Amino acid sequence: MSEPRKLEVLRAIVEDYVHSREPVGSKALVERHHLGVSSATIRNDMAALEDEGLITAPHTSAGRIPTDKGYRLFVDQISAVKPLSPAEKRAIQTLLEGSEDLDDVLDRTARLLSQLTNQVAVVQYPHLSRAVVRHIEFVLLAPRKVLIVLIADSGKVDQRVVDAGQDLSDDTLAALRTRFLTGLAGTPVAILPQHLSAVVAGCTPAERQAAVALGKGLEGLAHNSREDRMVMAGTANLARSNVDFPLSIGPVLEALEEQVVMLRLLSDMAQDPRGVAVSIGRENPYDGLAEASVVATGYGPDATAKVGILGPTRMDYPTTMAAVRAVARYLSRILGP
């Protein structure tokens, strides 16, 4: 029994199963692929693969389907990332280039990726931490309510309303703005809190209370900014691709709604040498995703923010991985300097 052929059989099983959604038997296998041996031989190979836990039979007289472990081996060793078609590349380019606003870019990216892969697409907001403070604006909404706007050089804008704790005039607020701005402009957002105390200390006693409140607000903005948000698209694909739902979509939708779960999952995924991370079925730390796989990769200058897709374990990994990687690259380029 030859080792290479066994892998070839596994590959054939994965491909056929992904394509047909039905357990694949030894006979169908020799017909569809020219393996040069008879079905009986394949049966022996399949028995071996089953012993190794790479495939399994749903019931005695059915074909075999890959296990999570089987998919893992397939992804790691057998499959090659398929290049995208030129048409797809063009689609990516034109669609993404038409947008300006960051929200818009991410939104389009998610839609695009979901269309490309027929799966659910997820895009995390880019990290702000490396960015540098470009501008700070305070707007007086009511005598004590101040809108803080923090603009980073990446073009990212965050906002928050705080209670100043004291009544403020436009002039006082303008003075405070100048103080904060001169003290903080050019500071990396990540270390903004450390510079804050100096600014606050430099304020007159009359401004002190408001300065503290504003400082707190800024600190909150810098820390808890939108980087723990995400955009998604294509949830309808969950319902579509699973007409005969082997993937019960309820738990998956729940996972998607619990953005914290998804973001955590995305961050924790180890990157593969080819630059795409894959997490298959029960490898996922979250139970609701036991029948789902996640394909993701980083984007942006530091590749810290993630973009990826989520779908049934039974998915076309090579194509999906290619799409995710390509989209991440274009996205990095668009958002780049």
Added chain:
Amino acid sequence: MSEPRKLEVLRAIVEDYVHSREPVGSKALVERHHLGVSSATIRNDMAALEDEGLITAPHTSAGRIPTDKGYRLFVDQISAVKPLSPAEKRAIQTLLEGSEDLDDVLDRTARLLSQLTNQVAVVQYPHLSRAVVRHIEFVLLAPRKVLIVLIADSGKVDQRVVDAGQDLSDDTLAALRTRFLTGLAGTPVAILPQHLSAVVAGCTPAERQAAVALGKGLEGLAHNSREDRMVMAGTANLARSNVDFPLSIGPVLEALEEQVVMLRLLSDMAQDPRGVAVSIGRENPYDGLAEASVVATGYGPDATAKVGILGPTRMDYPTTMAAVRAVARYLSRILGP
């Protein structure tokens, strides 16, 4: 055959069906409700209700279920909006008051409403049109790339990046900012475009090209701002409440993803005297929602932005309507002045 009793029968059918999810028969009806007459009499009433198209029988020997028209009559004439429990009211208050950022408020609102109703919740971004320009900021990201930030007095912040068409220095940009700001501060966003030309006209020839580009950007911001975006939550409820899915969730998810469709639908819904609009089953203009109902209402100063839920036609209308109305009220209060 008494008319009031017939309505009573319809009400009983709707309530039982919503509760049990099974067609309800004449016998079960007299048992569960003390109608004071026998099942045969009820049968006559039911036959009449069926003739009027208010209920229908899925097959010969099954009970009856309400039609869209039946639900409509129920909602319009029979049901009374149920008050929320004090616990629920408290939950609304505490949850919403903990938030500052607009995005955050809407996000929480959607989650809250979906939890309260066990349906999918949808919240439209508030309209900017009535708001007044509070502040304008230009930030130079690259020699020709300018980030425009438009802050309205409602605390709403919108942003966009434009190509200035010419290289700009920080000083030039600051001058432009002053020009735009003095010319536009206090202007209602809705009529901002009309004031723009005057501002642009007042610029020096050297600034002209950039001024035009910036003006275009502002106009775009004012017009096409986030009011045509929405937040949603609770899509997982679709899968849960429909284990035996009479509501095929695929098309519904599609409708939700096509935000344009949903926003259009929300805007077009006529408000009921009680302040809540309901659109039932095939009344919906969108085919994918033929088995779904939407319950929505306006919020905010002008009640133009909408908040609502979407669920199967077979839903508990009185409770749902109460929840939507209550949440809208709290939301208005939070966002109010």
Added chain:
DNA sequence: GTTAGCACTTAGGCATGTCGAGTGCTAACC
């Protein structure tokens, strides 16, 4: 207008039988 009684319809559950796909095993073959 209401009621009782009864014939009639039909979905759904259950047992039964058949068919086909697919396996595992053994014995022969190269």
Added chain:
DNA sequence: GGTTAGCACTCGACATGCCTAAGTGCTAAC
């Protein structure tokens, strides 16, 4: 040793037929 053909066996999928329970519509009596 690896490969193959052949065959008995298993089991799900599907069709058929039967029966029951639920519910209706109708009629005749109250």
